[in-house]
Amino acid sequence: MSSTTNPFESLQSQIDEASTYLDVNDDVIERLKHPERVLETNLTVELDDGSLERFTAFRSQFNGDRGPYKGGIRYHPQVSRDEVKALSGWMTYKTAIVDIPLGGGKGGIIVDPAEYSESELERLTRAFATELRPMIGEDRDVPAPDVNTGQREMNWIKDTYETLENTTEPGVITGKNLASGGSEGRVEATGRSTVIAAREAFDYLGKDLEGATVAVQGYGNAGWIAAKLIDEMGATVVAASDSSGGIYNPDGFDPVNAKEHKNETGSVVGYPNADEEITNEDVLTLDVDLLIPAALENAIDGDLATDVTADVISEAANGPLTPEADAILEGEDVFVIPDILANAGGVTVSYFEWVQNRQRFYWTEETVNDELEDIVVDAFDALVETIEEYDLENPRTAAYVVAIQRVADAFDEAGSFP
Ligand SMILES: NC(=O)C1=CN([C@@H]2O[C@H](COP(=O)(O)OP(=O)(O)OC[C@H]3O[C@@H](n4cnc5c(N)ncnc54)[C@H](O)[C@@H]3O)[C@@H](O)[C@H]2O)C=CC1
Numbered sequence: 253m254s255s256t257t258n259p260f261e262s263l264q265s266q267i268d269e270a271s272t273y274l275d276v277n278d279d280v281i282e283r284l285k286h287p288e289r290v291l292e293t294n295l296t297v298e299l300d301d302g303s304l305e306r307f308t309a310f311r312s313q314f315n316g317d318r319g320p321y322k323g324g325i326r327y328h329p330q331v332s333r334d335e336v337k338a339l340s341g342w343m344t345y346k347t348a349i350v351d352i353p354l355g356g357g358k359g360g361i362i363v364d365p366a367e368y369s370e371s372e373l374e375r376l377t378r379a380f381a382t383e384l385r386p387m388i389g390e391d392r393d394v395p396a397p398d399v400n401t402g403q404r405e406m407n408w409i410k411d412t413y414e415t416l417e418n419t420t421e422p423g424v425i426t427g428k429n430l431a432s433g434g435s436e437g438r439v440e441a442t443g444r445s446t447v448i449a450a451r452e453a454f455d456y457l458g459k460d461l462e463g464a465t466v467a468v469q470g471y472g473n474a475g476w477i478a479a480k481l482i483d484e485m486g487a488t489v490v491a492a493s494d495s496s497g498g499i500y501n502p503d504g505f506d507p508v509n510a511k512e513h514k515n516e517t518g519s520v521v522g523y524p525n526a527d528e529e530i531t532n533e534d535v536l537t538l539d540v541d542l543l544i545p546a547a548l549e550n551a552i553d554g555d556l557a558t559d560v561t562a563d564v565i566s567e568a569a570n571g572p573l574t575p576e577a578d579a580i581l582e583g584e585d586v587f588v589i590p591d592i593l594a595n596a597g598g599v600t601v602s603y604f605e606w607v608q609n610r611q612r613f614y615w616t617e618e619t620v621n622d623e624l625e626d627i628v629v630d631a632f633d634a635l636v637e638t639i640e641e642y643d644l645e646n647p648r649t650a651a652y653v654v655a656i657q658r659v660a661d662a663f664d665e666a667g668s669f670p
């Protein structure tokens with residue numbers, strides 16, 4: 253993170269901003285600014301050399317008014333209680349803006365997975381799954397992948413849960429591989445919604461995506477798929493970065509080829525067809541038509557925002573702009589598609605996976621992608637309608653107006669406290 257902005261405070265200020273347009277009781281808004289509960293647990297894991305190491309892990313269940321808590325599990329040294337709380341809140345408003353019947357949750361372990369062997373990571377993941385067991389379940393809380401976790405970790409969690417519960421319940425977790433009950437299209441889903449939303453924004457703004465230049469910060473699951481799909485739509489990817497640095501070719505490069513280079517060498521840096529090496533900050537401030545931040549929170553803070561020159565930003569990452577950056581870009585007429593809509597493809601296809609698991613009936617990739625397309629386009633239309641109805645400058649505020657109203661309605665329908 254390039255800024256010390258607390259992501260939980262960012263979430264709360266986003267809610268405050270939107271609530272001024274809503275006729276929702278202040279006490280209800282206060283409830284919608286805090287998680288319902290947070291598990292903090294210490295996992296003691298045996299390392300390969302026989303020693304023991306303690307890891308701190310969290311699971312925040314932010315809101316379950318619209319359905320089971322839903323959200324990923326992150327492995328990263330910067331995971332903190334407040335980060336997990338923020339991410340779980342963003343999940344709540346994400347599932348609401350795309351109108352799928354789920355709540356919001358998030359988990360994380362403070363760990364740099366690159367420093368541990370596969371067997372150590374398996375023991376760590378299974379230890380976390382054991383702690384999570386009483387609070388997860390397909391009708392309770394359904395985790396999924398996030399930064400530095402993927403199908404492998406999801407399969408371990410499913411297996412641990414099912415073994416302890418003596419059951420088969422693949423819908424306890426999503427983002428599994430196909431053989432373990434995963435869905436077609438889930439790996440690509442986050443990048444896919446990021447570019448569908450970008451395409452809709454270009455259309456709304458009367459801009460041409462064909463030949464538009466694109467920079468992608470973060471070349472992991474969300475970022476590289478977004479690069480690949482936007483290239484397939486006719487745009488030109490000119491820059492990309494990962495935690496080791498950035499690459500640039502003003503004429504564009506093949507995103508798939510760049511990914512192959514990253515797979516072989518560990519980084520996009522050194523990719524021969526885009527050999528101009530630039531910093532991560534340069535990637536964020538390039539004069540491009542579309543910027544896709546796809547790494548971590550606070551990538552663009554107030555200082556950097558003044559140098560951002562992209563016309564459209566599609567937030568594949570959660571929380572890549574600090575509130576200060578958001579306000580600056582709003583003043584500069586940059587159209588920011590907020591994370592809770594742009595990256596909602598991941599949780600939407602997780603929802604499809606959960607539905608398929610429960611029905612024991614699996615969809616084709618084409619069905620998954622068609623259903624995802626409809627949901628993202630509907631959410632974008634609701635965003636535009638709200639921008640116009642309230643004459644809003646900032647699409648993020650519009651997204652929260654829609655999402656908070658939906659969560660508040662569900663709370664309201666449930667009746668008052670006993
Ligand atoms: N995986 C998913 O389904 C979803 C992910 N997201 C969000 O997308 C973002 C990325 O997640 P994933 O792609 O899943 O993670 P990932 O672990 O697959 O990839 C993260 C990438 O970001 C890079 N990175 C880290 N720090 C960086 C920095 N300072 N500058 C440039 N690159 C940096 C890493 O090198 C890596 O390439 C996160 O904010 C995550 O919460 C959002 C919705 C769903």
Ligand SMILES: O=C(O)CCC(=O)C(=O)O
Pocket residue numbers: 322323324325343346394395396397398426427570595596598599600602
């Ligand atoms: O697939 C999911 O359930 C959640 C993905 C996620 O963590 C996110 O959207 O930030």
